[in-house]
Amino acid sequence: MGVSDLYFPDEPKGPSMKTKCPGPETEAKLAELSTVFDTKNAIFVADFYNSLGNYICDADGNILLDAYCQISSIALGYNNPELLKTTKTKEMSVALANRPALACFPSTDYYKILKEGLLSVAPEGLDKVYTAHTGSDANEMAFKAALLYQATKKRGGKPFTKEEKASVMKNEFPGASDMAILSFTKGFHGRLFGSLSTTHSKPIHKLDMPAFKWPVAPFPVLKYPLEDHVEENKEEEANCLKELDHILATYPHQIAAAIIEPVQSEGGDNHASPTFFKGVRELTKKHGVLMIVDEVQCGGGGSGKIWLHQHYGITPDIMTFSKKMQNAGFFFHDPAIAGDTPSRQFNTWFGDPSKALIARTIVHEIKKNHLLDEVTKTGDYLYSKLDAIRKKHLKLMLNLRGQHRGFFVGFDLPTVELRDKFIYTCRQKGLNLGGCGDKAVRLRPALVFQPNTLIFLPKLWMNPSRLLNRLQTGRIYKIN
Amino acid sequence: MGVSDLYFPDEPKGPSMKTKCPGPETEAKLAELSTVFDTKNAIFVADFYNSLGNYICDADGNILLDAYCQISSIALGYNNPELLKTTKTKEMSVALANRPALACFPSTDYYKILKEGLLSVAPEGLDKVYTAHTGSDANEMAFKAALLYQATKKRGGKPFTKEEKASVMKNEFPGASDMAILSFTKGFHGRLFGSLSTTHSKPIHKLDMPAFKWPVAPFPVLKYPLEDHVEENKEEEANCLKELDHILATYPHQIAAAIIEPVQSEGGDNHASPTFFKGVRELTKKHGVLMIVDEVQCGGGGSGKIWLHQHYGITPDIMTFSKKMQNAGFFFHDPAIAGDTPSRQFNTWFGDPSKALIARTIVHEIKKNHLLDEVTKTGDYLYSKLDAIRKKHLKLMLNLRGQHRGFFVGFDLPTVELRDKFIYTCRQKGLNLGGCGDKAVRLRPALVFQPNTLIFLPKLWMNPSRLLNRLQTGRIYKIN
Numbered sequence: 004m005g006v007s008d009l010y011f012p013d014e015p016k017g018p019s020m021k022t023k024c025p026g027p028e029t030e031a032k033l034a035e036l037s038t039v040f041d042t043k044n045a046i047f048v049a050d051f052y053n054s055l056g057n058y059i060c061d062a063d064g065n066i067l068l069d070a071y072c073q074i075s076s077i078a079l080g081y082n083n084p085e086l087l088k089t090t091k092t093k094e095m096s097v098a099l100a101n102r103p104a105l106a107c108f109p110s111t112d113y114y115k116i117l118k119e120g121l122l123s124v125a126p127e128g129l130d131k132v133y134t135a136h137t138g139s140d141a142n143e144m145a146f147k148a149a150l151l152y153q154a155t156k157k158r159g160g161k162p163f164t165k166e167e168k169a170s171v172m173k174n175e176f177p178g179a180s181d182m183a184i185l186s187f188t189k190g191f192h193g194r195l196f197g198s199l200s201t202t203h204s205k206p207i208h209k210l211d212m213p214a215f216k217w218p219v220a221p222f223p224v225l226k227y228p229l230e231d232h233v234e235e236n237k238e239e240e241a242n243c244l245k246e247l248d249h250i251l252a253t254y255p256h257q258i259a260a261a262i263i264e265p266v267q268s269e270g271g272d273n274h275a276s277p278t279f280f281k282g283v284r285e286l287t288k289k290h291g292v293l294m295i296v297d298e299v300q301c302g303g304g305g306s307g308k309i310w311l312h313q314h315y316g317i318t319p320d321i322m323t324f325s326k327k328m329q330n331a332g333f334f335f336h337d338p339a340i341a342g343d344t345p346s347r348q349f350n351t352w353f354g355d356p357s358k359a360l361i362a363r364t365i366v367h368e369i370k371k372n373h374l375l376d377e378v379t380k381t382g383d384y385l386y387s388k389l390d391a392i393r394k395k396h397l398k399l400m401l402n403l404r405g406q407h408r409g410f411f412v413g414f415d416l417p418t419v420e421l422r423d424k425f426i427y428t429c430r431q432k433g434l435n436l437g438g439c440g441d442k443a444v445r446l447r448p449a450l451v452f453q454p455n456t457l458i459f460l461p462k463l464w465m466n467p468s469r470l471l472n473r474l475q476t477g478r479i480y481k482i483n
Numbered sequence: 484m485g486v487s488d489l490y491f492p493d494e495p496k497g498p499s500m501k502t503k504c505p506g507p508e509t510e511a512k513l514a515e516l517s518t519v520f521d522t523k524n525a526i527f528v529a530d531f532y533n534s535l536g537n538y539i540c541d542a543d544g545n546i547l548l549d550a551y552c553q554i555s556s557i558a559l560g561y562n563n564p565e566l567l568k569t570t571k572t573k574e575m576s577v578a579l580a581n582r583p584a585l586a587c588f589p590s591t592d593y594y595k596i597l598k599e600g601l602l603s604v605a606p607e608g609l610d611k612v613y614t615a616h617t618g619s620d621a622n623e624m625a626f627k628a629a630l631l632y633q634a635t636k637k638r639g640g641k642p643f644t645k646e647e648k649a650s651v652m653k654n655e656f657p658g659a660s661d662m663a664i665l666s667f668t669k670g671f672h673g674r675l676f677g678s679l680s681t682t683h684s685k686p687i688h689k690l691d692m693p694a695f696k697w698p699v700a701p702f703p704v705l706k707y708p709l710e711d712h713v714e715e716n717k718e719e720e721a722n723c724l725k726e727l728d729h730i731l732a733t734y735p736h737q738i739a740a741a742i743i744e745p746v747q748s749e750g751g752d753n754h755a756s757p758t759f760f761k762g763v764r765e766l767t768k769k770h771g772v773l774m775i776v777d778e779v780q781c782g783g784g785g786s787g788k789i790w791l792h793q794h795y796g797i798t799p800d801i802m803t804f805s806k807k808m809q810n811a812g813f814f815f816h817d818p819a820i821a822g823d824t825p826s827r828q829f830n831t832w833f834g835d836p837s838k839a840l841i842a843r844t845i846v847h848e849i850k851k852n853h854l855l856d857e858v859t860k861t862g863d864y865l866y867s868k869l870d871a872i873r874k875k876h877l878k879l880m881l882n883l884r885g886q887h888r889g890f891f892v893g894f895d896l897p898t899v900e901l902r903d904k905f906i907y908t909c910r911q912k913g914l915n916l917g918g919c920g921d922k923a924v925r926l927r928p929a930l931v932f933q934p935n936t937l938i939f940l941p942k943l944w945m946n947p948s949r950l951l952n953r954l955q956t957g958r959i960y961k962i963n
Contacts, residue, residue: 032589032591032594033589035594036589036593036594038611039594039597039598039602039610039611039612040589040593040594040597040611040612040613040614041586041613041821041828042589043821043822043823043824043825044586044587044825044826044829045586045587045588045589046587046588047588048588048589048590048591049583049588049589049590049591050590050591051577051578051581051583051590051591052573052577052591054581059588062591073581073582073583073584073587073588073831074584074587074831076582076584076831076832077581077582081580081581082577082580082581083580086579086580087576087580089579089580090575090576090579090580091571091576093532095570095579096567096570096571097531097532097562098531099566099569099570099575099837099841100561100562100563100566100567100569100570100841101531101534101553101557101561101562102553102556102557102809103529103531103553104553104554104556106521106524106525107524107525107526107553107554108525108526108527108528108529108539108553109512109513109516109520109522109525109528109529110528110529110530110531111512111528111529111530111531111532111542113516113520114512114515114516114519114520117519117520118519122519130519131518131519131520132519132520133520133521134520136616136617136620137616137620137830137831137832138831139620139830140616140617140619140620140675143675143676146676147674147692150691150692150693151691154690154691155691163686163690167686167690168686168690171686171689171690171694172668172683172686172689172699173696173699174680174689174694174695174696174697174699175696178686178689178690178691179689179692179693179694180691180692180693181693182691182693183693188652193830194627194829194830195620195623195675195676195677196623196626196675196676196677196678196680196695197675197676197677197693198676200654200676203652205826206643206647206648206651206652206658207824207826207827208826208827208829209651209652209654209658209659210634210643210647210648210651210658210827211630211631211634211635211658211660211662212627212630212659212660213630213659213660213661213662213663213677213695214651214654214659215654215676215693215695216653216654216655217654219652219653219654326831329582341521341523342523343523344523344687345523345524346524346685346687346688347687347688347690348521349524349674349688350617350619350673350674351553351554351556351617351618351805351806352556352617357579357837361579361580
């Protein structure tokens with residue numbers, strides 16, 4: 004009996020499609036919703052009341068196996084009974100009805116909630132937390148922390164000058180900082196103005212937005228299968244590190260921090276080796292730059308470790324999280340990152356106790372039911388199945404990646420059109436997948452995804468030459 | 484019987500102080516919490532389980548009348564029974580256990596929740612909503628909407644150029660925009676990197692942060708009492724409008740939008756007349772600039788109208804909200820503000836159905852129990868009481884403002900030190916107040932604040948010369 008049966012004895016045995024997806028009821032509901040809300044990005048309308056475990060129900064009653072999970076945000080499956088229990092506690096009611104301004108009026112139980120929950124899975128050495136509201140927000144708070152840390156250090160105890168105080172009110176140097184946050188090509192760190200300045204996934208995410216001219220270092224572009232490109236990939240990573248070293252040494256302004264995803268998700272499921280990440284850690288230390296690891300999408304257990312960067316044996320200065328934790332924020336250790344002056348790192352809500360309660364339950368269940376082991380096992384199974392398919396269809400399934408990274412498995416199709424059609428076709432068959440990058444398919448199921456839920460996946464590939472042919476001739480929508 | 488008795492038959496009859504505040508239990512809890520969380524801004528640790536209505540309980544069992552309410556965020560009083568009911572519904576459980584990525588997979592009931600809740604109090608003419616996560620986030624999404632709107636208009640249907648797509652990945656013009664968001668002196672719009680660039684409340688909020696060099700127009704500095712400075716204030720506002728006109732006409736880059744608070748809250752409870760706001764509306768129209776009204780702190784009924792700008796008879800292009808609505812986002816009308824391309828205004832969560840459910844109940848209660856009328860009545864009573872005190876103590880209580888603006892009543896003390904001591908002293912007496920600006924005291928109670936809860940306030944002033952004397956000699960902490 005798998006962990007999915009444990010939570011969801013009534014989980015559907017497989018997908019069940021009544022209409023195309025999006026179907027007529029989704030279309031009707033979107034037409035209604037679009038009169039008041041932006042639905043341009045909608046895939047389908049979800050019926051969360053009737054979703055269960057790994058299966059999401061749509062407005063038309065279609066039941067899909069969900070390997071995308073609200074863009075990697077569902078940790079324990081839909082309507083997990085333990086989470087539902089948490090939503091019905093007195094603690095939750097009080098947290099929801101009395102949302103505190105946590106920086107000014109922290110609640111009597113916030114320490115306990117954090118300690119039993121999020122902090123119990125804090126990466127080793129990062130034992131303090133700032134709670135925030137979204138992944139982007141967590142990243143921007145981390146940028147601010149790094150900037151305050153470096154500026155305070157540079158100032159060496161001297162008070163702010165008159166000139167600083169006057170110039171900052173006009174957004175001018177020296178009060179407004181000329182320090183920078185370094186990021187990597189193809190990285191994605193959010194869409195607020197600071198985080199968007201570090202995002203380089205796609206032009207459409209950034210066009211027409213003002214941005215800070217901060218430095219960008221190259222993220223390795225590896226070739227697959229890894230075993231066939233050992234030397235090339237080693238060289239690629241060495242070159243990227245060399246370029247990073249050069250930028251850190253020569254950039255005309257101080258770089259406060261470098262931010263990096265342990266696997267670039269939105270940018271295309273781009274992996275790099277532990278050696279590369281260790282190199283980044285060493286170079287940031289060498290140049291006195293803080294290292295921020297963005298675990299917004301990678302964190303929370305989907306890689307088989309609670310934080311993906313733990314596969315690399317590094318300790319960053321700051322690690323941000325969100326999505327699967329259903330809470331956002333960052334972990335750190337050095338007390339100087341919290342600064343020495345009130346009113347600098349500050350906002351009204353400073354997190355949300357109701358989200359901290361949800362996170363506590365998620366963490367508790369991950370530990371109690373050994374979900375990380377489950378993810379590792381299922382991820383390896385999934386990878387091996389996909390690799391077997393890949394070997395048969397070398398021109399169709401490209402760059403399979405993410406071995407031994409749990410569910411962080413992705414692959415490319417030959418073109419963006421084929422990728423989009425592939426995902427659409429899978430959805431018609433009852434499998435909800437996500438795309439990323441230019442032509443990648445990414446898997447982002449919940450931690451309760453089980454090998455048996457994958458059985459039907461290869462069926463899509465059963466007649467791959469027919470599939471490929473249809474993909475190429477644009478008749479994919481009619482495939483059965 | 485007042486509305487507060489209706490919700491809270493067991494509400495305390497007055498404050499009750501057992502220890503100083505912060506007391507020993509708060510200190511112990513902060514010492515514990517500070518090992519893992521930033522407590523530098525903490526005022527006291529709150530016991531939300533034992534808070535009720537207008538009264539907040541602290542960790543030491545002190546019960547304070549709360550006229551600050553989590554920095555203006557509590558709408559219906561602590562542990563409001565109707566809100567508690569909402570927290571226990573199936574809708575809430577499902578919303579919390581299955582947080583959707585609303586842009587991609589909106590829930591079957593989101594239209595109904597928005598329509599019955601937030602949209603039922605949308606300002607006239609602004610009939611669509613983007614939901615967001617915090618006030619700062621709502622403002623930045625509004626900036627992005629304005630920038631996309633103006634850029635799309637300027638481009639006139641032409642596709643993005645190769646140069647734009649290449650330059651934007653390096654955060655360079657022309658792909659990265661050189662358009663600006665105009666803001667006003669002393670304004671506060673949040674602390675993310677874009678919103679902080681429009682914030683000009685205090686240097687400490689901004690120092691050491693990179694900022695966009697966007698234009699700043701003067702917000703009027705009015706003299707009080709208004710009736711004694713009619714001509715001067717008229718001239719001040721006319722001069723500010725003239726300067727705004729000049730900036731809008733001559734700024735070297737296109738200004739996409741101007742953002743303004745209907746009462747500048749964090750910056751010092753700075754009011755301006757309806758004439759001024761009408762002037763801003765006319766000038767923004769004249770120059771083709773969108774007007775964003777930031778109701779993050781002002782909105783939600785505290786002014787006696789659901790949105791404070793409705794006192795001025797204007798309709799902005801975009802209006803942002805958060806705090807009292809326990810949800811964040813912005814209202815708008817022009818469909819072009821939502822853009823015509825997916826993936827531009829986008830983020831994973833795109834709001835939170837659990838917060839939309841809370842907002843729906845708040846809106847429902849405001850209407851059902853005529854809370855806006857209650858606020859108007861209580862606000863007028865409060866203002867008249869404070870004005871009577873002011874007239875007796877002209878050197879102590881300065882610039883009383885906010886007549887006929889419900890609870891948006893504020894006043895200055897002669898210095899920041901006296902203001903801080905005044906607030907501290909009130910807290911020892913069982914009244915929780917907030918400061919803002921340089922030396923202002925602001926009132927931000929919940930909508931269920933009642934005249935009888937204010938009776939004890941004047942007692943603080945009963946011997947004002949003694950109070951003033953003590954304030955000045957620094958012996959304020961011992962006052963009885």
